[in-house]
Amino acid sequence: MSVVGPRLQPTIFEQSRPGRGVARVAHPPKDALARIPADQLRSAPPGLPELSEPDLVRHYVNLSQLNYAVDAGFYPLGSCTMKWNPKINEWAARLPGFAGLHPMAPDETAQGTLQLLWELEQWLAEISGMRAVTLQPAAGAHGELAGILMVRAYHLARGDADRTEVLVPDSAHGTNPATAAMAGYTTVNIPSRPDGAVDIDAFRAALGPRTAAIMITNPSTLGLFESRIGDLIEAVHAAGALAYMDGANLNAILGRFKPGEAGFDVMHINTHKTFSTPHGGGGPGAGPVGVGERLVPFLPSPRVLREPDGTFRLERTGERPTSIGRLRTFVGSTGVLVRAYAYLCSHGAxxxxxxxxxxxxxxxxxxxxxxxxxxxxxxxxxxxxxxxxxxxxxxxxxxxxxxxxxxxxxxxxxxxxxxxxxxxxxxxxxxxxxxxxxxxxxxxxxxxxxxxxxxxxxxxxxxxxxxxxxxxxxxxxxxxAARQPDLRARPTAPIDTPCPD
Amino acid sequence: MSYGPHTPADRERMLSAIGVASVDELFADIPAGLRASRLNLPDAEPELSLATRLEAMAGRNRTDLASFLGAGVYRHYSPALVDQLLLRGEWYTAYTPYQPEVSQGTLQSIYEYQSLMAELTGLDVVSASHYDGGAATAEAALMACRATRRERVLVSRAVHPQYREVLRTYFAGLQLDEIPLVAQGPAAGTTDLVALERLLAEADRPVAGVVIAQPDFFGLLEPMAEAGRLAHAAGALLVAVVEPVSLAVLAPPGAYGADIAAGEGQPLGIPPQYGGPYLGLIACTTALIRQIPGRLVGQTRDLDGQRAFVMTLQAREQHIRREKAASNICTNQALLALAASIWLAALGPHGLRDVAATGAARATELEGALAAVGAPRVHAGAYLNEFAVRVPNARAVHRRLLDRGVLAGLALADALPDEPALSDALLVCATELTTPEQITRFATELASATGGAA
Incomplete structure (x- = not known):
């Protein structure tokens, strides 16, 4: 906190004064927009704030000091893994060769990043015991969606269209049932035992020909390892369903338990939890997903491929028709993944x-x-x-x-x-x-x-x-706040029109 | 290396307090048959050697080219103050503002972000952020389905091809139809409104939303107001896919009747980073407030009556509503929303207009220079700062220019293999970072690669 006590800030709009601000870019020719039809142009400029640089910097410095953060102290937020965010990771992600690379740049101009992504996939596959990994999902919930859409594609590819249910314990993260619903499934909530623990027997009893998958967090959201997980996975497979593991709690089991080896078919990894990428006040994250053999054909596109000559390339649109497709633009949140890669390399096995x-x-x-x-x-x-x-x-x-x-x-x-x-x-x-x-x-x-x-x-x-x-x-x-939502400030000063040049 | 603080003596103290002989005992719940095989991974790398190796890897990327590549991701000048502020740990090492009393910085910054985007879009409700432009567009289309209780969405073929792929993924169980483009004449390359009207009128197939990009994938300006009138007449919503820097000068979605705006916030000073992290934008009219997915921050008071900010209307969200939530989204892109806000505030209204208009001016120069060496525009309609040019053997020429240090935009044959009419076209863009020297170099190299007049 600031040495003179925390200071609430007026909004940036309240601090705006017409005519303040620094020219960052030279003015364009006056006729720059003359070739654009008038009815496509804006009639008045947007009411953005006008501040001097010192006022602007102080606004954001003072605001930042109203936040608690890992850099300031202990942050024991369960299921969020608020560990130290190593500083070299921030440096690495900002290297001009990484930060300045356009996502549609030709493969031959992106070999450094493509190699990093390919190697990161190998690290994560080894850690999770999975056959292959996609780095595309932008967050854990996005990874869940990727995983459950792959489950759906798998069943449909086998002509097994009657599986409409996903089983989720009532102690699960809310994203699990929401994901199942988003992928078109009915969520079946499995009540916990009286002490709050996951009821493995109730899960087994609910399995059937309509079950597409179970989604389970292990260790559980109570911080307990499910000792009977092996039996449950066996029962899931015997029922023709697949087992999804929510990897939110991976930080407990590195080197001790590989979900893929234990029979899980698909899991997501939160790099912003286990692998130290900073949470950014709510994001960004990244949610790589690992899959077992059966789901490899359905991985989102594009995958990062290594050619026989040792070069790397992105899969082309339509190259793998079994893919569930894209979950977002481009290959993934590469800037986050660079940080995760640096973290893994600095730790080693x-x-x-x-x-x-x-x-x-x-x-x-x-x-x-x-x-x-x-x-x-x-x-x-x-x-x-x-x-x-x-x-x-x-x-x-x-x-x-x-x-x-x-x-x-x-x-x-x-x-x-x-x-x-x-x-x-x-x-x-x-x-x-x-x-x-x-x-x-x-x-x-x-x-x-x-x-x-x-x-x-x-x-x-x-x-x-x-x-x-x-x-x-x-x-x-x-x-x-909820009764009468006030979700935006209004500019308090009129904007000069037109530009004072 | 490890970032942990524990000395052997610390570990010993903790073990003896717990009453176990070794840490292995704490893992006794993992049955023997399920214990992991050895982690087959490299050894730890000291910071210096890791830094050296990462620098070398980054150096293998070619970011020294004269680049005319945009196609949804645009480089802009970022004032020095922006990244210096983003490196404050109070911003980037905080989590979701679950304890608002010690998160007012993040909460107020999101409220201000919502306000800035409301100004740009002309729509009053703005989500605190989504993953990227593609996912935001898909969420906006799903939102249109919830709001209208219909299951069919129409998307223009002039929407970014990757956005359309994301839409197909998200719409696995719903209906998604594409609106064809005008093939010839002054409106070529824009959405075919006659076809749109026909699709909207199909019996027993009511449409929830119509998704059109402004500018479109080819850089062209679309007839948004007319598209909106057609959509509304059929009871559907208009979803405008916008590029936020263009909104400094182009009519905002709120002015032409869009119900929802979605788009990619990366152009607001966020580096390209080979795909992210980016900033998904969603804004909507107040009428749709209960349907918008993702976090919202609102203004309120504390017990002493001081103004404060808090996450609000959370009954839409997964942690409350679970399977009935508006979306499964949890983690968002708060740090990128902050980056965009600081960038916008650093430029101000006039600076932002200068950025957008300078890009348009440079694009005019680029158009002239390329036309002079035999690469005329493909389409006739108005554009802002990106356009397609006709180049015979575009793919091979693109490749040859790369060897000469010019990234000649995007070969449309690669991005749109299903549009044979564009197989000999390059999509090129200019921003305020494009220099006259780079334009001359592009034209000269293009002339020499194609044998066109210099």
Whole structure:
């Protein structure tokens, strides 16, 4: 935060003054647009803001300081893997040869990037145990769509048109059922066991001739590895269906479990989780998808191909008619993939295994600290993977303080909150994911803060229920925002017409 | 190398606190039969050698060419301040603003982005961003289906061929028909409105939306207002696929009756990066607010009455509505929306107009220079800064020019193998980065490659 305290900013429109601003580009000839019919032209210029460079830079610097970020502190947001974003990755993506390359540039002018993408596919195939990988999807949910469309193409190619259902546990990320619906399937929600864990037997019972696929997150959204996953996959295949793995939790299992080897047919990988590409305030991400042998023919196009002479090229339009087609323009979010490649190379095989070992170790240590304190419920006593569930259910009954309040109070103590009320199957749940890049001192400080908040809940509950106190703003009127949506500012000053040149 | 902080002593302390002898015990839930085979991957690479190798790889890409390639991705000047601000960790290492009290920077920047795009498009509701122009166009078409409760969309064959491919992928279970183009005369290369009217009138096949690009894939200006009238008369929505820099000077979608605008935000100062990350734009009229997919940020107040910003109308989204959501989208392109906002604010209204008009002026020069060496335009209609030229053996000529340091746009035979009439054409563009020297060089090399008059 700024040394003189956080400062809310007027909008950029409120700071605009006609006539301010810097000429960045020379004025064109006055008749530049004379050949364009008048009825195709804009009658008034868009009301963009006009600011001096110092005012503009200060606006965005001051705004940035209202954000919490990994560069500023601990961000234990469960299922999001907010690990350190290595700085060399940013440098690499900005190399002019990578950043300046046009996506329709001829293959012979793009050999550096094509080689990088091809090698990245090999790395990800080895890590996931899959036969082949597409780098095209722009995010995890986009990868899910690619995966489920491939499942659909597979069944249809076999003349198996009666499979209309996708089975999803009720603890799944919301993207799973939404993806199945987008691909034209009916979602069958499989209720969790009373303790919130995935009910493998209920899954098996729901399988049948209408099942196209199951979608399952492993480790689960409770941070637990599904020990019976092998049996389930076997049952899925026996029913003629395919098994999709949501790879959101891959950070727990690098070098320990390869989904492809275990029988999963398709999975997506979130590079912005496991492979350190920064989350950017909500995006961009990238969602490469790995597939087993049966789905290779259906991979999105274009694939990156290596020729016998060692050169690389993109598959041409229509070259592989079995493909499900394109999910977006061009080969993928290459700038994100360059960062993921740099991350993988800097770790190597041993480093990647160490990532998961340390992520799981840190999560278990933090879970142990909280369990030992008795301040919160820890619904699953067994060892967790890279994240775990804590709950304020008992605390709420004793003090009235809810998980939401605990989350807000953590902000006062200098930490980002965990993911709260997800999965929906746990009462007053907090999903805590420390990642492998936080020191034991940070983990201890976070545990101490959570324990102190529980104490405050007993002694001074209003301190917690009215939190945050030290953030740039207090709690917001979210209902009011939805009741009367105000989604845009209006320019406050008229724009000079025409251009003052 | 590892970015982790743990010393052997730290690990020992954690293991003993947990009460296990080794980290292997923590993985006991993975049954023996499912444990991974050894990771067969290279060893870790120290930062210096990795940096050296990445530089060499980047250096193998040819970004030194005099490039006239656009086709949906356009290079523009980016003021130095833009990337310096984007490198602030408070922006790029934050996540989705789930805790709004400590995310006001991201939230206000998205609100401002929505406002800037509303100004450019003339439409009041703007999503916080989508993956790219292709996916945004597909989402816009699906949105038209939800809004009209119809399942058929018409897309012009002058929409970018890759956007049409994405539409086909997303429309696997719905109906998608293509609108042919005018073959000859002054309107050649634009959407055939007579054919559109016929398609709209087909019995028992009601149309949800009509998707037309402005400018179209060939750089031509389309009769958007007339297309909109035809669509609306049939109860369908008009989806305009727009290029945002052009909106500095061209009539905005809101002015010609578009219900939804979709497009690629990359031209707003985002580097080409061989395909992304880019910025998918979706804007719509207020009437369609409940149907727009993706995040929205709205203004509100905190408990003390201070103005603040928050994600809103989330009942449309997957984490609340699950299988009934408007889309499965979760991650968006917030950092790219920020980049576009800073770029637009750095240029201002006059700077943006200068960029768009300079591109048009350079394109006029390019047209003259190419025509003078025997490469006339293919189409007669008005264009902004991109157009197709007729060059015999276009593919081979394109190849030959590459050897001489000129990237002669796009050989349309490669992008549109199903348009034989364009097999001898190149699609070329100019922006403010195109220099008169590059134009002269292109014309000279083209003349020598084709034997045309210099």
């Amino acid at each position: 041993a480093g990647l295994a160490e990532v998961s070992d340390d992520a799981v170790l840190a999560a278990n240590y933090l879970k142990h600290r909280l369990a030992e304190s008795g301040a919160y419920d820890i619904p699953f006593a067994r060892h967790c993977m890279h994240e775990f569930i804590a709950s304020a259910a008992t605390l709420r009954r004793a003090t009235g303080v809810r998980t939401l309040d605990v989350a807000k109070r953590l902000l006062d103590k200098g930490f980002h909150a965990p993911t709260v009320y997800f999965p929906l199957t746990v009462e007053e749940g907090m999903l805590i994911e420390p990642t492998e890049t936080e020191s034991i001192e940070t983990l201890d400080a976070f545990a101490d803060a959570l324990i102190e908040i529980a104490r405050e809940a007993h002694d001074h509950p209003e301190l917690v229920t009215e939190a945050p106190h030290g953030a740039p703003v207090r709690r917001l009127d979210e209902a009011g």
